[in-house]
Structure formats: C-alpha cells, structure tokens
Amino acid sequence: MNEKRQFGLCTLLLASLLIVMLAGCRREEHTAQPRRSVYCWQTTFSPDDSTVAAFIRHERVTHIYLRYFDVVLTNGTPMPNASVNVVGRVPKGVTVTPVVYITNDCMKAIGQNHIEATDLAEKILQRVRQMTSTLQIGPVNELQIDCDWTVSTRRTYFDFLSVLRDLAHEQHLQLSTTIRFHQLTQPVPPADRGVLMAYNTGDVRDISNRYPILNIADVKPYLRHLATYRLPLSTAYPIFSWRVLFRGGHFVGILHSDDDYPILPGDKIITRDTDLRHILEAHQTISELRPDAHDEIILYDLQTNNIKRFQASDYEKIYHR
Numbered sequence: 001m002n003e004k005r006q007f008g009l010c011t012l013l014l015a016s017l018l019i020v021m022l023a024g025c026r027r028e029e030h031t032a033q034p035r036r037s038v039y040c041w042q043t044t045f046s047p048d049d050s051t052v053a054a055f056i057r058h059e060r061v062t063h064i065y066l067r068y069f070d071v072v073l074t075n076g077t078p079m080p081n082a083s084v085n086v087v088g089r090v091p092k093g094v095t096v097t098p099v100v101y102i103t104n105d106c107m108k109a110i111g112q113n114h115i116e117a118t119d120l121a122e123k124i125l126q127r128v129r130q131m132t133s134t135l136q137i138g139p140v141n142e143l144q145i146d147c148d149w150t151v152s153t154r155r156t157y158f159d160f161l162s163v164l165r166d167l168a169h170e171q172h173l174q175l176s177t178t179i180r181f182h183q184l185t186q187p188v189p190p191a192d193r194g195v196l197m198a199y200n201t202g203d204v205r206d207i208s209n210r211y212p213i214l215n216i217a218d219v220k221p222y223l224r225h226l227a228t229y230r231l232p233l234s235t236a237y238p239i240f241s242w243r244v245l246f247r248g249g250h251f252v253g254i255l256h257s258d259d260d261y262p263i264l265p266g267d268k269i270i271t272r273d274t275d276l277r278h279i280l281e282a283h284q285t286i287s288e289l290r291p292d293a294h295d296e297i298i299l300y301d302l303q304t305n306n307i308k309r310f311q312a313s314d315y316e317k318i319y320h321r
Contacts, residue, residue, distance in 0.1 A: 032321075033321060034296055035297070036297065041067045043082050043083070045086050045087070045302075046087045047088045048088030049088075049304065053091065063095050063097065066097070068098045068128060069083040078102070086136075097142045102146070102147045104147060107156045117159050129171075144177065145164070147177070158187075161177060162190040178195050184223075196293055198236060200213065201218040204242065204272065211278060212242075213274050214274060214279060223289060226289045229290070233292065234296035234297070235293045235294060235297055237300065239310060241271055241309065247267050283318065297318065
C-alpha cells in the first residue's frame with residue numbers, strides 16, 4: 001500500500017470516528033435526566049409546608065419558578081397586583097426564578113396610550129430586586145415574563161422584552177418568557193430562552209370539552225412549528241384541575257374559591273381534570289420533535305391539592321426524558 005493511499009484511509013477512519021463521537025455527544029446531551037422544576041403561582045408560598053417540602057425532597061426538585069406579582073391595567077396604567085408572600089425558607093440547594101405575569105391589556109395600553117416600555121421595564125426590574133431582598137430568596141440569575149400576547153400586541157411586547165432584556169443583562173440576569181402553543185406560529189421573542197406551556201390548550205368555555213387543560217389534539221396544528229422554533233425551550237406540564245361554573249349551559253367562570261361567583265339554583269359546577277394519559281402523550285410528542293425542550297421539565301403548579309392528584313410513580317414518568 002502506497003503512502004498516499006494509506007494516508008487517505010487514515011483520514012477516512014479519523015473522520016468516521018469523529019462523526020461517531022459527535023453523534024454520541026449529541027445523544028448523551030439529551031439522555032441525561034432533565035432538571036426537575038416547579039411553578040408556584042399562589043399569593044402565599046409556604047416551602048416549609050410538610051406536603052410541599054416532602055414533594056420537593058422526594059421528587060428531587062432543584063428549581064422553583066415563583067410568581068412574584070401580576071401587572072394589571074388600573075385606570076389606564078400598568079400596576080403591580082397580587083404580590084407573593086413567602087412563609088418559610090426555600091430549601092437548601094433549590095434555586096428560584098422570579099416570574100412576573102403581565103396582562104395583554106397592559107401591552108395594548110403601551111401601544112395605544114404612549115406608555116413608555118422602558119419605564120415599565122425599569123419599574124418591574126426594580127420591584128423584582130426589592131422583593132428578592134425582602135423575601136430573602138437568595139441570589140437569582142434569571143427573570144421570567146409571562147404574557148399571553150397576540151398578533152396585535154406582538155410588536156409592543158417584543159419592544160418591551162428587548163428593553164427589559166438589555167436592563168436585565170446589565171444586572172447579570174437572563175431573561176426568559178413563556179411560550180404558548182399558538183405563539184409558536186409567530187416570530188421568536190427577544191429573550192434568552194422560553195418555557196413551552198403545555199396546558200390551557202382547549203376552550204374551557206365549551207361545556208362539551210372534557211379536557212380543556214391539555215389535549216394534544218388541540219395543539220397539533222401548532223406542533224409543526226416546534227422543531228424549527230429558534231429559541232431554547234423548557235417544557236411545563238399541568239398537574240392542576242379546574243372547577244368550572246356553567247349557568248344554563250353557558251360558561252360563567254372558573255371557581256378558584258367558593259365565593260368567586262354567586263351559585264344559583266340550576267347552576268352546574270363541573271370539574272375539569274388533567275389526565276395523565278394526555279400529559280404523557282404530549283410528553284412523547286414533544287420529545288420526538290424537540291428533545292432539548294426536555295432538558296428541563298416543570299410542573300404547574302406546586303399546591304397541596306395538585307401534589308396529591310398523582311402518585312409518585314406518575315411524577316417519575318412525567319419527569320423522565
């Protein structure tokens with residue numbers, strides 16, 4: 001065998017070995033177990049509660065997305081509302097990401113009433129920093145914004161995010177945003193990463209819809225955009241249920257407490273549950289389309305009643321890649 005041929009074979013072998021090694025690295029990247037996270041959306045978060053503490057410990061949860069406050073439109077001005085109170089200490093080894101929910105009406109107001117996006121972004125960031133110190137959360141390295149923006153408010157929301165991201169980066173914070181399935185058809189928001197919200201997929205107002213919380217059939221039209229969606233993603237799955245009030249067959253509202261709406265004779269209160277089968281079906285579909293979206297799996301949300309809805313073996317299936 002001449003030297004040129006021998007050199008060519010060696011080069012081919014090295015190239016083949018490199019391809020195998022790179023493929024192995026990609027498989028290894030997405031075969032490691034996901035980071036286990038939860039959302040906490042209550043106005044009072046009690047990490048010392050025995051059920052909550054046991055769940056965090058047994059399910060090896062290492063990250064909490066804690067809703068700090070909402071931003072709602074009050075007299076034409078975006079204002080903070082329903083701030084969280086933390087009773088107890090976040091468990092050692094568990095990190096926290098502050099989450100701020102902003103109504104789409106606020107985005108409409110910014111676009112129509114000449115409210116400065118920069119002013120809102122600065123106020124939100126300042127309030128988050130103050131609350132982090134007051135609540136003794138410890139150091140945080142990320143801020144998340146949740147907003148059900150639409151096509152009509154997309155530009156305003158993206159402008160707001162762009163300003164907030166720059167301000168957050170100045171303070172060494174990453175910016176993430178929630179992504180609903182219908183938003184997958186739109187351009188990617190200016191954030192460092194996103195959380196795909198695999199819930200609230202159906203029409204809760206339809207009394208014939210048994211699974212408005214999650215049904216993969218409702219989101220199939222949007223899934224074709226998932227594989228090519230150009231934003232790093234985590235995925236959040238539901239573990240909650242709704243009590244829905246209907247009057248004369250028409251939707252009245254979701255009962256978060258017994259005094260949310262007056263209950264009249266003839267009214268129907270229907271429970272809409274999260275079905276484990278639908279969670280696992282969505283889980284499998286998302287795994288096939290975007291395996292990196294399961295580098296972190298998040299449960300929504302951490303409340304005692306929700307925790308008790310499934311068995312430990314069920315949570316292992318959800319948290320498994």
